[in-house]
Amino acid sequence: MTVSTSIWILIVLIGVLVGLTGGFFGARHYMKNYLKQNPPISEEMLRTMMMQMGQRPSEKKLHQMLNSMKASARNEK
Structure with a gap:
């Protein structure tokens, strides 16, 4: 070398x-x-958004929305 x-x-x-x-x-x-x-959207942020829209969020509905948002994020990739 x-x-x-x-x-x-x-x-x-x-x-x-x-x-x-x-x-x-x-x-x-x-x-x-x-x-x-x-x-990233947390459970507390989602609860606040739903309350601002005039909805009374139940735990079941919160988890359904979080799971659907996660599923749609996975499908976009």
Whole structure:
């Protein structure tokens, strides 16, 4: 192996490490912002929405709506 080949291998390895590290932190930052802007709907949020619409939510109806929302989210993927 010549010196120039060793330098190229070193440069490529450093580039891969920098790319992986940058990609990890970039994806982490993106997901934090996404979850801040679009929080997942919880049972309490659903109960509040139903009460604002003038409905008296029962536990059975809450769980049915949560399960249907989860099922539709799975079907979209």
